[in-house]
Amino acid sequence: MQEIHIKVEEKLYQNRYMVDEGRPHISVKPHTQPTEALASLVKICPAGCYSRTETGQVEIAPDGCLECGTCRIVCAATGDIEWNYPRGGYGILFKFG
Amino acid sequence: MSETFDAIVIGAGPSGNACAYVMAKAGLNVLQIERGEYSGSKNVQGAILYADALERIIPDFREDAPLERHIVEQRMWILDDKAHVGGHYRSDAFNEERPNRYTIIRAQFDKWFSRKVREAGALVVCETTVTELIKDGKGKVIGVRTDREDGDVYADVVVMADGVNALVASRSGIKKEVTPDAVALAVKEMHFLPQDVIESRFNIGEEEGVVIEVAGSVTVGMVGTAFLYTNKESIAVGIGCLVSDFTEAQVRPAFLLEKFKNHPSIKPLLAGSEVKEYAAHLIPEGGLNAVPQLFGDGWMIVGDAAQFVNAVHREGSNMAMTSGRLAAETVIAAKKAGKPMVSSVLVAYKKALEDSFVLKDLHKYRRLPKVLHNNKHFFTDYPRLLSQAAETMLRVDGEDKRSKEKKITKAFRSTRRLGGLLGDVFNLARAFR
Numbered sequence: 001m002q003e004i005h006i007k008v009e010e011k012l013y014q015n016r017y018m019v020d021e022g023r024p025h026i027s028v029k030p031h032t033q034p035t036e037a038l039a040s041l042v043k044i045c046p047a048g049c050y051s052r053t054e055t056g057q058v059e060i061a062p063d064g065c066l067e068c069g070t071c072r073i074v075c076a077a078t079g080d081i082e083w084n085y086p087r088g089g090y091g092i093l094f095k096f097g
Numbered sequence: 098m099s100e101t102f103d104a105i106v107i108g109a110g111p112s113g114n115a116c117a118y119v120m121a122k123a124g125l126n127v128l129q130i131e132r133g134e135y136s137g138s139k140n141v142q143g144a145i146l147y148a149d150a151l152e153r154i155i156p157d158f159r160e161d162a163p164l165e166r167h168i169v170e171q172r173m174w175i176l177d178d179k180a181h182v183g184g185h186y187r188s189d190a191f192n193e194e195r196p197n198r199y200t201i202i203r204a205q206f207d208k209w210f211s212r213k214v215r216e217a218g219a220l221v222v223c224e225t226t227v228t229e230l231i232k233d234g235k236g237k238v239i240g241v242r243t244d245r246e247d248g249d250v251y252a253d254v255v256v257m258a259d260g261v262n263a264l265v266a267s268r269s270g271i272k273k274e275v276t277p278d279a280v281a282l283a284v285k286e287m288h289f290l291p292q293d294v295i296e297s298r299f300n301i302g303e304e305e306g307v308v309i310e311v312a313g314s315v316t317v318g319m320v321g322t323a324f325l326y327t328n329k330e331s332i333a334v335g336i337g338c339l340v341s342d343f344t345e346a347q348v349r350p351a352f353l354l355e356k357f358k359n360h361p362s363i364k365p366l367l368a369g370s371e372v373k374e375y376a377a378h379l380i381p382e383g384g385l386n387a388v389p390q391l392f393g394d395g396w397m398i399v400g401d402a403a404q405f406v407n408a409v410h411r412e413g414s415n416m417a418m419t420s421g422r423l424a425a426e427t428v429i430a431a432k433k434a435g436k437p438m439v440s441s442v443l444v445a446y447k448k449a450l451e452d453s454f455v456l457k458d459l460h461k462y463r464r465l466p467k468v469l470h471n472n473k474h475f476f477t478d479y480p481r482l483l484s485q486a487a488e489t490m491l492r493v494d495g496e497d498k499r500s501k502e503k504k505i506t507k508a509f510r511s512t513r514r515l516g517g518l519l520g521d522v523f524n525l526a527r528a529f530r
Contacts, residue, residue: 011286011375014373015374015376018134037344043343043347043348044343044344046377047377048351067139068282068377068378069261072274073274073275074277074340076274085132085264088243088244089223089224089225092138093135094137094138094140094203094374096287096373096374096376097140097207097376
């Protein structure tokens with residue numbers, strides 16, 4: 001099967017966002033070892049917002065967030081993240097949806 | 098705001114717009130609160146518009162609603178790695194004066210619907226997020242708190258139309274948080290092509306449209322489906338699977354979409370396109386079991402927030418608009434009769450849903466989520482078996498036909514065993530009955 005390499009950031013490039021500077025709407029609770037649920041977010045966030053740090057923790061850069069809610073649902077049982085919608089008017093603004 | 102509205106509607110998607118419109122049209126004092134910059138800015142859908150549901154709200158919507166193409170052909174494809182097996186239905190009967198289904202562009206359609214809501218007299222406030230319900234001492238909902246300063250507003254009834262995540266309802270204890278096995282994550286792209294290219298590629302006329310629904314190995318063993326819809330000058334292409342499957346399989350959603358786009362049956366359909374948006378959204382997939390309590394003292398819940406989606410037929414927006422309308426009609430009737438917005442009165446909303454296709458269809462397919470979840474081979478073994486069977490019969494290579502038939506039967510029986518095949522038929526029949 002042919003290899004498929006895609007960069008999610010390139011897909012987000014043409015999207016329209018109103019970034020709420022300095023006010024991330026999602027945060028990861030401090031931890032030493034991420035839970036399995038938290039670690040899985042690195043792969044399954046459709047906007048690729050989650051990544052591993054050099055020391056093995058999971059961090060989030062929510063600028064490209066599509067506000068789907070997947071991460072909140074996956075981590076609901078383990079309480080790894082604090083999830084809210086961005087302030088009114090901020091975040092992703094779909095041109096087509 | 099110190100005035101008390103007749104109703105507050107949280108959200109300006111299809112269900113919220115339907116609800117606010119019907120109430121405002123009846124002369125009620127309605128406040129609708131939307132967190133996005135404009136109605137539609139936070140919404141994602143395929144999208145297919147079911148005219149019947151909208152006709153019962155705005156009978157002459159076709160005059161100025163932004164409609165892409167009316168659907169004349171449905172293709173159902175089961176994809177294997179290199180092939181697809183499927184069926185088409187195309188009918189000129191769909192070229193009628195008031196077509197039954199259209200493709201639409203969600204954000205643009207919502208903007209139009211929102212304008213209608215304003216014209217009907219509702220006060221629509223955007224860029225404002227409702228953070229929680231306000232209750233009185235007895236636990237009755239009397240208003241909402243928002244993220245604006247002095248952002249408390251009051252109403253006789255609050256209708257929650259805030260979509261699949263239903264945060265207001267779950268954070269106020271009205272419903273439980275959505276579970277990963279009751280919701281699908283779908284990703285989609287908008288591919289732009291010249292109108293005439295789309296028409297010649299899909300064999301359609303100027304306003305005609307095609308819908309392609311796909312299942313099979315494109316979801317790499319996960320429970321899910323993919324789609325391709327023709328708009329006037331664009332093609333909507335997307336794929337989604339249960340969140341629990343994504344987590345278990347550790348597959349990147351964007352990768353899944355890319356794999357689908359590169360399938361030999363799909364790639365030529367998108368050739369030469371310009372991608373202008375990448376979106377992701379959750380779709381309720383829990384069926385009837387996932388539907389929460391729908392009404393209470395001072396509140397009701399409609400649309401995706403109530404998890405109203407028929408996964409088999411991919412119907413959600415008609416359920417959204419219909420439930421919004423039925424909730425509105427319940428409020429209007431209660432107001433007319435001078436009754437308070439309490440459970441014993443608002444129960445009429447649930448009764449109306451039970452009498453409609455909304456709860457009737459969800460009831461019919463209540464067993465399907467579990468059947469699919471427990472029978473993932475429907476998405477792996479069967480696409481492969483069907484594809485191999487078709488190829489075996491269609492390749493003319495000197496092998497006699499009886500031997501070919503034996504080969505096919507053997508493949509089915511060795512993959513699924515006779516007991517498994519019978520079980521599959523039984524389970525599927527039960528789920529659809």
